[in-house]
Amino acid sequence: MTPATRLGPDLAALDTALAGLARLFDAAGYQAVSPPHLFAAELMLDLYGEDIRSRAFLFPGGGGDEVCLRPDFTVPVVLAHGEGGWARPARYAYQGPVFRRQAEGSRRPVEYIQAGVENLGAADPAAAEAEVLALILEGLRAIGASAPKVTTGDLGIVFGLLDALDMPAGRRARLRRHLWRPARFHALVSEAVAGGPPPTSRRTALIAAVAAPDPLARIERLAATEGEILGLREIEDIAERAAALAEAAAEPPMPAAQAELIEAVLAVTGPAAEALLRLRDLTASAGVDLGRQLDAFARRLDAMAARGLDAGAMAFDADFGRNLEYYDGFVFEVTAADPALPLAGGGRYDSMTARLGARPEVPAFGAMIRPEAVLAMRGAG
């Protein structure tokens, strides 16, 4: 739905909240940054694929190129940072409207204000996460959000688990690639254990061709019997995929215990301190070394406690964040009565910095508050 025009006492309350957040972020050492509302659509299409069109507003900008109304601040802020060189720590604060397409009938707004921060290049990632979470919670308190609910997760744990488990490289790559699509991921795990559907005769012939003396010629003959060889994709492309398919077909089944461990780790929920213990138990009894990720989890809890947060009691859900596109580590969301309209949220997105040009990727953690949701909650409460 489209937001109402802001005026009168509502506008004054919003301005007061935004000014308060700006002062708070400034005092914490976050430099104000104001990216443009519009940027090249090409960038978003490359990052998110065609589906971004159903979530953001893309339109002709004149001169043939499409432009995108910013759906968030992270991409433009991180790009602006990169232009000045990636290898330096930086703290940025921003505020302003973002624009999101919503499904017909959705109660989510198509335009709303975000006030947030990005913390880039921090030497101690756990400390940066605690710093930002504490800052966001302080900001929420400052603008009147009372007793909100914090949910946390950590996608670094399941990524770390996939790396630590003994499995064929192709299977690992497939599982990593589909981690953000839970249904597909679970189907891949079940298929790895039980075997997929029986191959078609086309697939059987293609896999046999890989082992032939001259696979490329053999695959080209197979292809030519099906139709004229046309288009931009090349026979070498198909030979490369055929080799990967042959490798996948030769993979041993995933041991049931491994699949159970993956599902058990993803199913861990509860207060963070208990979740950490449970994750240590699960991985230790399976003989899997997840020390680095779980130690990072523990350091984060310590860093949060040092900032006065009741970290051990915070809700943790290992599955949380898998629908949030680009996050690859610690994630959190703050909600009040209505879980569909969060008050704040954020997460770690190190790997996205590489997709935006950082070499190597840099530690990146960001979070934002939705002041209008807080004010609406205050009004309703």
Next chain:
Amino acid sequence: MAALTLGLPSKGRLMEATIAWFAERGIAIRRSGSGREYAAIAEGVDGLEVVMLAAGEIPRELDRGRIHLGVTGEDLIREKIAGWESRVRIPARMGFGHADLVVAVPAWWVDVETMADLDAACAQFRARHGTALRIGTKYHVLTRAFFRLKGVADYRIVDSQGATEAGPKNQSFEALVDITSSGETLSANHLRVLADGLILQSEACLCLSLAAEWGADATAARGRLGAKLGLALG
């Protein structure tokens, strides 16, 4: 004064089949005046007015509530009306205008049989060619929804309003989403439908606009039309 407006396709086989469908049910529809006139006369139901419209415009007119009822393909309803379930109802599938909306790839792509294969081919295409694999179609909305459902993300839609099946050969795009009735055009162009690439089995539908004004006269005329057609239009 007409109480109930019915929008019908104004030309081609779809128009002929629609007029025949109503004739079989005792409603005679005649084009009024010269062939250029986009009005028609319906006999058999009091208060029913027929307007002839381009088939592609009927979904929009239903969505805006400017006609009470309309005949168009289910593919166009789903493509052109955002949140169509809350905008129109489909009281009758009419048994003609059958067409499948499908995902098709060059037949020689022997490694691509399913949408999951296409997803892998998209990732590989970007890695090897440096750009997103392109899908040619005029069904942008249905394509995006289906690809999302199947977990295919890294592709680009290229708008193609006609002769879509020639696109891969012309290197305008690599694969396509299009309507097919027999599959002959696709195979003649060396294309193959993916095993799980059926997006929609479409046919002509009698649609009812939920956005139109349903006053007492319109509702009464709808009741008379429903009785004649043997359909619950309410």
